[in-house]
Amino acid sequence: MSTSFITSAESIDWSERVQKLLQKAKVTSQEVEEVFLNFPSVKKLSVQFSDGLDRFYVEGATDMGKKLSLVVFVEAKKIIITYIKR
């Protein structure tokens, strides 16, 4: 099952594109990282992409309780963030 990709993720991609998403959502990379490490709710999305990789909807909270929603996929053990919303 594709969800095994989730457990295989070892790091997060903090490329310039993701930095722009962070700026737009007014959150920090640390907060996003905290969401992933704070046992978020993870749901698979039904949208299909040409790269064949499943997208996941991640909802969780930072250490300070700020709630964030993210869309991610996992490629080469790296989490790629494509959407951030506070």
Next chain:
Amino acid sequence: MTKQKTTQNVLDAAEENAFWQKNDPSQFAVDADLSDQFTNLKPSTKIITLRVPEHLLTNLKLIANKRDIPYQSLLKHFLQEKVNEEMQTPFLQLRRNIVRRTAIAAISLFVLVTISYGFVVQPIRAQGSSMVPNYQTNTYYLLDKLAYAVGNPQRGDVVVFSSPTQPKSSFFKRVVALPGEKVGINGGNIYINGEKLYEPYATGQTQAKVFPTTNQEIMVPGNSYYVLGDNRDSSVDSRDFGFITKENVTGKVSVCYWNCQ
């Protein structure tokens, strides 16, 4: 439970950002939460080169060995602890300072009040009509408890003393005669050693009662005092219960601080 949306289109990765701008991803979510978590995800790190004194490194390795963890992990742990502490310091220090200062102030106040109340000054309330009009009932005064620590009560002093007949009650009277003096009451006046006492503070007629009786003259014993209320018509005083000793005197009535008239 939200109704799940679907799209038949297969989107290009480049179109993804625009797609999520227009659509809420939660509406495309498959309802059930996945049991999988990001269990292998490690916090993002950055490699730095750090020069540390050798002895520090040696000690760090010793501690790390004791704890059976790599010294690099221990270093990060120590660093994290210290950073957290420093980030919280201003607020915590401020809070600790406020708590400490408040506690010191409260304890000091308590000690001061306790000492003052016991040995220096004590608030008292005038009750009854025996000292009217000079000391109205329900007015508050400070009682100077050190007034007679060295000296003795003087004629005219208003003192508080424990009643010789009811030791638990305190009275509030004026000293009229001192040790060794002879007191007589005649014609509504007080005579000390045969001389009429000028008493501008007294109201009413000073009638003789038991101590002394009319035309009698009594001597105040050593270490004792003859005290009378200013309102002679309405006062239970030395005329009734006799002399009071210096040991009976709690202190000298000082300034009025509340409900003064």
